[in-house]
Amino acid sequence: MSVSAGQGVHPTITVLHGDDQPQLSGLEHVRLAHDAATLAAALPGTEVLLVWDFLSDAVHDAWPAADAGLRWVHTASAGVDRLSFPGLAGSAVTVTNSRGVFDTPIAEYVLGLVLAMAKDLPTTLALQARREWRHRDAEQVAGATAVVVGGGPIGRAVARLLRAVGMHVELVGRAAAPGRHGFDELPVLLPRAGWLVLAAPLTEQTRGMVDAAALAALPAGARVINVARGALVDEAALVAAVRLGRLGGAALDVVATEPLLPSSPLWELPGVIISPHMSGDTHGWRAALVDAFIANLDRYRAGQPLHNVVDKRLGYVTDGPDGSI
C-alpha cells in the first residue's frame, strides 16, 4: 500500500502524546494533542498523525473529526490494537507501526524473566531484604520447552534467544508456516509448555486466548509470560490458576488496564512478577522510534511506499524485511 498522490512536502503533523513527547526538532507544522478533545481540535487540516501515546483511545474517540484530510497514521509501537476500529479500518487512511524497534529488547526481557523465575531470583531478593542466607535449588532452563505465541519479528526474536540458551521452542503464529505452528495446534502444544510466552498482536483472534481452558491445558507448574497486550489473558482465570497452585508463576509486562490498578490482586500474587510495560524500552528507544517515523516521513514526502504498513483488517504488518507473520 502506498500514499502516493497529493501529500504535501511539509504536511501538517499532529502528535498524540501522553506523559512525554517525542523530540521532533526540525519538523514544521507540528500540532500537539493529548486526548480526544484536543485531538479532535487539531485534526482538521492534519495530513499525518503520529500516535506517540499508543495506549490512548483518543484516535477512536475523536475519529469522526479525524476523517477529513488525514492520510497517514503512524504509531510508536508494534501493536496497533488501539487503532483497530471500524472507522479507521474502513477509511482510506494508511496505518504504519514501529515494527523492528522492539525485537531484541523484548527478546532479552523475556529471557531475563525466564531466568529470573528459573533461578528463583524474586525469593533471593526477598531473603536479602531480611538479611537471610537460605540456599535453594534452582532450575536449569536448557532442555525446557517454551511455546512462543506470536509469529512476527518479536516472537521470532524471542524464539531465537530462548533457543540460544538451549531451550526447546515451539513458535506459534496465526497460520502454520515453515518453522511455525498455527494457533489451531495450541491444544496439542500447551500440555508441553513449561513456559508459555505471549508475543502476539492483540486481535479478535488473540483476545482472551489464554483463558481458563488454556491455562488448564498447561502442565503443572508452568509459567506464563506476557509481553504482548494484557487482553490476550483472562486475568481472573490467571489469578485463579495461580491461587490453585496450577501455575508455577507468571510474569506480566502488560495487563488489561494500564497502569495496573492499585486494587488488583495481581500485585501480591505469589510467584507473579508485574512490570510496567517496559520490555521493549531500552535506552535510546524514543530516539529509535523517532528515527523510524522520520524515515517513513521522508518516504511520504517523496511519494514512496511507506514501510511497515499495517493490514488494518488483520491488525498487524503482514510483510516486511523479516518475512510475513
Place this chain on the structure above:
Amino acid sequence: MSVSAGQGVHPTITVLHGDDQPQLSGLEHVRLAHDAATLAAALPGTEVLLVWDFLSDAVHDAWPAADAGLRWVHTASAGVDRLSFPGLAGSAVTVTNSRGVFDTPIAEYVLGLVLAMAKDLPTTLALQARREWRHRDAEQVAGATAVVVGGGPIGRAVARLLRAVGMHVELVGRAAAPGRHGFDELPVLLPRAGWLVLAAPLTEQTRGMVDAAALAALPAGARVINVARGALVDEAALVAAVRLGRLGGAALDVVATEPLLPSSPLWELPGVIISPHMSGDTHGWRAALVDAFIANLDRYRAGQPLHNVVDKRLGYVTDGPDGSI
C-alpha cells in the same frame, strides 16, 4: 596421575558432610564426619574421603590424622580452595573435583544476573511490593562487553552463553591461549568491561584480584558478578566503589565468609544482589554430584586413572575433556 596399586575393592569411605548428606545407598564401609574432630576420628583406616561440605576447613584442621592410609580425596565442588594447603599438596593423596557438573547451571545463573541488572528487575520487584507502576528505560545487553575471568569449563560456558545473546566477551585465564587472554592482560581489558564476571578458581594468584585498583580500572557504571569464591574480591573495596557510585552494581553469589554475616553492609547496598552460593545448584545437582563420585569410585576400584585429578600446586584440574584451562 592415577591411583593404581593397593586400593581395596571395597575401600573404606569417609564422608565429610554439612547440613545435608549425599545419598550413597549401596556403598559399604561408609563413615560420616561433620567437623575436624569427627573427621580426625574417622580417618584412620579410611582410603577415600568424599568432601561433600566443600566449604568446610575440617580436612585442613584434621590433616595430621588424615595422612595415614588416605589415598584419594574427592570434593563435591569445582573449587578445591579448601583443599589447597601444604599438608595435602605435599602428600601422595590424589585430589579430584566435580568439574563439569556446574558449567551450564552457573552459566545460566550469570546470564540471569546480567539480564536482571540490565532490565532493572530488582527495582521492578520493589515497586511491585508497593503496588507502584513506574516505567523506566532498561539496557540492551546485545553489544555490551563482558570480561569473564576463568578459563576453565565454567568460564567457557559463561562466555558461550553471554555470546549467544550478542554480548562481546573477553575470556581471561591464567595464561593466554587461543581465544583467551592471560591475567597479565587484565589492565588493558578492565577499562572495557561493562560487565566483569568472576568464574576462576581461588588460588594464590586470584585471591583478592578484584581490589580497589581493579575496580577503579573498570568503566563508570560497570557491574561485577562473582560466582567463583568470595575471596577473589576485596569486599571492603567493593563496598566503597558501590557507595561512591563508581560501580553500577554487583551480584555476589559467593562472599568471603559464608553464610554472609547479618551485620555485613553488602546486604543493603544499593544495586547489589546477594544470593546464597546457589548458582550451580539446579534440581538434581546432588544426584549428579553423587553420580560423578560413583563413576570415579568405579574407576578407583578397577585401578583405572581417576577423572578430574586436581593439580594440587595450581589448585585446579589442568586437563580434561574440555581442554586445558
